[in-house]
Amino acid sequence: MIGFLFRRLGAMLILLLVVSFITFTLFQFGPADPAAASCGQECTPERVEQARIALGLDKPFFVQYLAFLSGLVGPRMLGAPGAEQVCAWPCLGKSFQTNENVTDMIANALPYTVSLTVGAVVLWTVVGVGMGLFAALRKGKLADRLIVGAASFGVSLPIPVTGLVLLLVFVGTLGWLPFTTNAIRSPFGEAGFFGWTTNYLLAWIALAVLFSAQYVRITRNNMIETFSEDFMRTARAKGLSRGTIVFKHGVRAGITPIVTMLGLDLGAMLGGAVLTEQIFSVPGLGFTAVRAATSGDLPVTMAITMLAAFFIILFNVIVDVSYAFIDPRVRVN
Amino acid sequence: MLSVKNLSVQFPTDDGMVAALNGMDLQLHRGETVGLVGESGSGKSVTSQAIMGLFKETRAKISGEITFEGTDLLALSEDRMRTFRGKKIGMIFQDPLSAMHPFYTVGSQIAEAYRVHNKVSRKAAKQVAIDMLARVGIPDPKKRVDNYPHEFSGGMRQRAMIAMALVCEPELLIADEPTTALDVTVQAQILDLISELQAETNSAVIFVTHDLGVVAQLCQRVVVMYGGQCVEQASVREIFTAPSHPYTRGLMASMPHLSGEDDRLTPIPGSPPALLDLPSGCIFADRCEFAALVPDNRCQNERPQLLVTGEHAARCHGHEMSLLPKTIKVGA
Numbered sequence: 001m002i003g004f005l006f007r008r009l010g011a012m013l014i015l016l017l018v019v020s021f022i023t024f025t026l027f028q029f030g031p032a033d034p035a036a037a038s039c040g041q042e043c044t045p046e047r048v049e050q051a052r053i054a055l056g057l058d059k060p061f062f063v064q065y066l067a068f069l070s071g072l073v074g075p076r077m078l079g080a081p082g083a084e085q086v087c088a089w090p091c092l093g094k095s096f097q098t099n100e101n102v103t104d105m106i107a108n109a110l111p112y113t114v115s116l117t118v119g120a121v122v123l124w125t126v127v128g129v130g131m132g133l134f135a136a137l138r139k140g141k142l143a144d145r146l147i148v149g150a151a152s153f154g155v156s157l158p159i160p161v162t163g164l165v166l167l168l169v170f171v172g173t174l175g176w177l178p179f180t181t182n183a184i185r186s187p188f189g190e191a192g193f194f195g196w197t198t199n200y201l202l203a204w205i206a207l208a209v210l211f212s213a214q215y216v217r218i219t220r221n222n223m224i225e226t227f228s229e230d231f232m233r234t235a236r237a238k239g240l241s242r243g244t245i246v247f248k249h250g251v252r253a254g255i256t257p258i259v260t261m262l263g264l265d266l267g268a269m270l271g272g273a274v275l276t277e278q279i280f281s282v283p284g285l286g287f288t289a290v291r292a293a294t295s296g297d298l299p300v301t302m303a304i305t306m307l308a309a310f311f312i313i314l315f316n317v318i319v320d321v322s323y324a325f326i327d328p329r330v331r332v333n
Numbered sequence: 334m335l336s337v338k339n340l341s342v343q344f345p346t347d348d349g350m351v352a353a354l355n356g357m358d359l360q361l362h363r364g365e366t367v368g369l370v371g372e373s374g375s376g377k378s379v380t381s382q383a384i385m386g387l388f389k390e391t392r393a394k395i396s397g398e399i400t401f402e403g404t405d406l407l408a409l410s411e412d413r414m415r416t417f418r419g420k421k422i423g424m425i426f427q428d429p430l431s432a433m434h435p436f437y438t439v440g441s442q443i444a445e446a447y448r449v450h451n452k453v454s455r456k457a458a459k460q461v462a463i464d465m466l467a468r469v470g471i472p473d474p475k476k477r478v479d480n481y482p483h484e485f486s487g488g489m490r491q492r493a494m495i496a497m498a499l500v501c502e503p504e505l506l507i508a509d510e511p512t513t514a515l516d517v518t519v520q521a522q523i524l525d526l527i528s529e530l531q532a533e534t535n536s537a538v539i540f541v542t543h544d545l546g547v548v549a550q551l552c553q554r555v556v557v558m559y560g561g562q563c564v565e566q567a568s569v570r571e572i573f574t575a576p577s578h579p580y581t582r583g584l585m586a587s588m589p590h591l592s593g594e595d596d597r598l599t600p601i602p603g604s605p606p607a608l609l610d611l612p613s614g615c616i617f618a619d620r621c622e623f624a625a626l627v628p629d630n631r632c633q634n635e636r637p638q639l640l641v642t643g644e645h646a647a648r649c650h651g652h653e654m655s656l657l658p659k660t661i662k663v664g665a
Contacts, residue, residue: 230426233387233426234434239418252434253434253435328436
């Protein structure tokens with residue numbers, strides 16, 4: 001197990017390096033000129049050139065890339081020659097746009113995205129898996145048909161539609177919930193758990209509608225398949241109670257694909273939910289990434305891309321490890 | 334102790350009702366081993382699952398009568414039936430690998446079967462599981478109890494399955510083709526084990542199989558099934574030496590002989606009945622070489638009754654009217 005983890009971590013580092021290199025390279029071919037963008041409206045060619053040197057964009061591609069990597073290993077120097085400043089480790093550079101330290105920007109944006117992710121994941125897992133299991137137990141009956149129908153509907157609702165409708169109804173027309181505020185970043189702040197929940201609730205619901213629908217389908221299909229397994233008949237033949245048969249024998253055996261999907265979705269969500277953050281004005285990673293990418297802000301784009309990749313790879317490893325806990329047949333090797 | 338009378342089981346499908354059982358009859362006495370034989374789709378497994386009550390709360394339509402020790406099992410609710418499953422009626426399945434839960438240890442699965450029906454601690458139940466594994470001949474049961482099914486060999490898995498089915502010492506054991514998925518050498522061991530344990534506990538056994546050799550070795554009585562009915566039942570000796578029903582005769586004739594000069598087997602012509610659309614007459618009529626001997630097309634028009642003569646029963650017009658040729662001795 002330890003060896004397995006080390007191997008996975010090694011592979012993870014290599015993958016991150018590849019991701020960073022690709023992002024860095026792609027940026028070179030982009031239309032944005034960060035130097036021109038950073039020096040503002042009244043800009044002379046001389047000042048653009050100065051900005052280019054200050055941002056380090058005058059140097060060859062590989063030198064720039066290595067300088068970026070050096071910030072991941074230790075502190076590095078940033079700024080125009082003669083006016084350099086120390087950027088503490090882990091240094092992801094400074095924003096071309098706002099001159100803010102990218103590490104700080106990320107640290108600032110991450111709690112919003114985590115808040116959004118945690119609530120949404122809990123909501124869609126409970127609703128999606130619960131309804132999927134219920135539908136499987138009522139296979140072919142009215143409840144099953146209704147749930148499957150609702151899921152087909154939910155899965156085809158894009159976030160912008162659900163999000164805007166929810167906002168319009170619950171914030172606009174009914175006024176039951178406040179509009180999302182930047183002030184609440186976590187359930188541990190002044191607003192408390194309740195304030196945090198009401199702040200993110202609509203965004204969670206918008207995400208949960210889409211994701212629950214997928215979880216209903218995968219759970220239902222998996223459970224129906226599991227319920228028809230021979231060992232389920234054995235469980236019944238032993239005289240076990242319905243609850244034991246369904247949960248201890250059925251759910252335990254059919255849960256693996258759901259855990260896989262959950263892990264991958266969690267990883268992807270933590271990298272920033274672009275649409276949801278835009279619509280609900282949550283200044284998380286997705287929100288920041290969109291702004292950075294559209295304004296040619298290379299350090300911020302790099303940082304968020306790598307962080308997103310990191311989360312996805314990390315949760316892949318977590319899923320693999322969790323298999324060993326779920327299925328003893330995986331443990332053997 | 335067990336009496337199945339005129340049992341019918343139908344499954345609704347998109348194409349209509351599939352009649353899996355059409356008036357099945359079966360009697361079983363305490364301590365007796367009965368072989369339930371017939372080809373695939375003849376209703377052997379459906380019969381055993383119906384006795385277990387596994388069609389309760391499904392869409393299957395059941396009619397007829399299943400009486401076990403004076404209790405009408407068909408009338409029982411799922412909850413009341415649970416007190417019979419595992420405790421009074423145990424069941425062994427065909428493929429022990431798929432019939433055991435892959436994520437729980439063999440020991441915990443046996444202990445679970447014991448704990449449903451007996452109020453004992455986890456520790457005590459584990460000890461019961463260890464003892465049971467030892468009884469079914471698993472070496473080093475103390476260590477093996479914590480193994481998972483995939484860590485057992487096929488034969489050991491079936492032994493463990495038997496341990497699970499017998500841990501509550503049921504009065505009736507239904508073995509649904511328990512040796513089909515095993516090597517021939519292991520098959521013999523499992524058969525020996527079942528008869529040994531049966532002798533110890535004096536439980537009755539329904540042995541579902543399509544292997545007549547196994548029947549000859551293990552059973553006292555045979556029930557031959559065709560198209561969801563019992564077409565003939567008799568002692569093993571009678572079935573092998575004087576089969577009455579043309580289908581049973583066909584089965585005997587299709588068995589390979591060790592001593593025969595003729596290498597070719599004699600198949601029964603035609604194919605098994607379509608359970609979606611059963612004939613109104615004898616279900617075997619269109620494959621029966623003797624149907625033409627019966628006058629007035631009775632075989633085509635009238636479903637024969639199970640005619641009981643002493644210990645021997647058969648469902649055949651030709652047999653009833655004594656029109657069939659005398660049976661030639663089959664086998665050696």
